[in-house]
Amino acid sequence: MALYCSVNMTLLQWIYAGRRKWKWKLEMAVLLIIATLCLLIILQTDFQGKKSQTTRQYKVLTKLKPEPQTRPALFLSSAPKCERNLSASEIQGFSTLPMIIQDFLFYQHCRYFPMLLNAPGKCGGPENSADVFLLLAIKSSPSNYERREVLRKTWASERLQSGVWIRTVFISGTTGNGFEKDRLNKLLELENREYQDIVQWDFNDTFFNLTLKQILFLEWMERFCPDVHFLLNGDDDIFANTDNMVEYLMSLGDNDGSKHLFIGHLIQNVGPIRHPASKYYIPKQVHKSDRYPPYCGGGGFLLSRYSSRVIYNMSHSIPLLPIDDVYMGMCLEKAGLAPRSHIGVRTAGLNVPSGQQEANNPCYYREVLLVHRFLPQQIFIMWHEIQREDLDCAKRTTVSEQNKILME
Structure with a gap:
């Protein structure tokens, strides 16, 4: 019995010791599992924190980073449709005005329109735009494809001239309705895909909206090309001797x-045309004063980035006027600045008394800066004529005689 009890006691002690050892192992295992889980939780929390911090930093960098030029759609604004100002109909004599004038007054306040096409990298980005010496801003309606093509191959070709860069952008609205509008928009889209030189907004590209086109462009320039040195602002039917322009602008010292700087064909001591049959008819309901400030003909003029910025800033407080060149003069006058005349800018054409045959003499155009009213084929021929190395202008007229003709 004693032996039996002794054996049982030994067995019980062994079982109890085994249980204690098993319990200790179990506790250790549980502690190890808990420690592992805690470590995983800590690591996960730290990872999430770093990931969140990295995400925040990325968002900040993304916000500060210039918009990528490979995605033009990011630049296109979705400006709300501008509603007509019905109170304009309460203006005295409104019902007697031509429909085009009425329409202008209804929408005179509208200055923001959706952008359809953009060329954000035209000047290498805002930070590199000082590398552009002369930016050619050419007003062109969607249908004027032939004019744009000729200009790209002649005086508006983008190039390094006398060691400085010339860049070109065509500014446009929309024309037509339905299928015709879509077709012309597609044409501009294809052109821009190839040349990256078109900026287009969704407004009616009409004569009375030329001022709107001008202001939209100046706003575009402030964002994408703020530091270009000089601008040529002109129509797509001018002949511009851009080689001479670079030489002249570089000589300013x-x-x-x-x-x-704002130079062109100076017009002064004139006022609004009050005859309803005129293309330039401006009634008192649009412009009360009987005088216009001095201004340069809108066919083409040269200006500095300083003056373009002044005009843009002044435009915020001056109601739009349908005549765009007069409007530029109004903005300058408000800023206490004045446009100047340059003998080489001939927006009224050359006065050559010898007749049309002599008027086609390239020697006249080798000396000028700009002449208005050229057909595309005339531009193409004249540009190549003035580039001829064998062109001998001494046989025709002396320089003094040419200048005398240009001053008439």
Whole structure:
């Protein structure tokens, strides 16, 4: 019995010791599992924190980073449709005005329109735009495909001229309705895909909206090309000797575009045309004053980036006027600045008394900066004529005689 009890006691002690050892192992295993889970939770929390911080930093960098030029759609604004100002109909004599004038007054306040096409990298981005010496801003309606093609191959070709860069952008609205509008928009889209030189907004590209086109462009320039030195602002039917323009602008010495410059064919001491049959008819309901400030003919003029910025800033407080060149003069006058005449800018054409045959003499155009009213084929021929190395202008007229003709 004693032996039996002794054996049982030994067995019980062994079982109890085994249980204690098993319990200790179990506790250790549980502690190990808990420690592992805690470690995993800590690591996961730290990872999420770093990931969140990285995400926040990325968002900040994304916000500060310039919009990618490979995605033009990111630049296109979705400006709300501008509603007509019905109170315009309460203006005295409104019902007697031509429909085109009425329409202008209804929408005179509208300045923001959806952008359909853009060329954001035209100047290499805002930070590199100082590399552009002369930016050619050419007003062109969607249907004027032939004109744009000729200009790209002649005086508006983008190039390094006398060691400085010339860049080109065509500014446009929309024309037509339905299928015709879509077709012309597609044409501009294909052109822009190939040349990256078109900026287009969804407004009616009409004569009375030329001022709107001008202001939209100046706003575009402030965003994408703020530091270009000089601008040529002109129509797509001008002949511009851009080689001469670069030479003239480089000769200004102390003006690198940071000072006032606005030159062209100066027009002064004139006022609004009050005859309803005229293309330039401006009634008192649109412009009360009987005088216009001095201005340069809108066919083409040269200006500095300083002056373009002044005009843009002044435009915020001056109601739009349908005549775009007069409007530029109004903005300058409000800023206390004035446009100047340049003998080489001939927006009224050359006065050559010898007749049309002599008027086609390239020697006249080798000396000028700009002449208005050229057909595309005339531009193409004249550009190549003035580039001829064997062109001998001494046989025709002397330089003094040419200048005398240009001054008439």
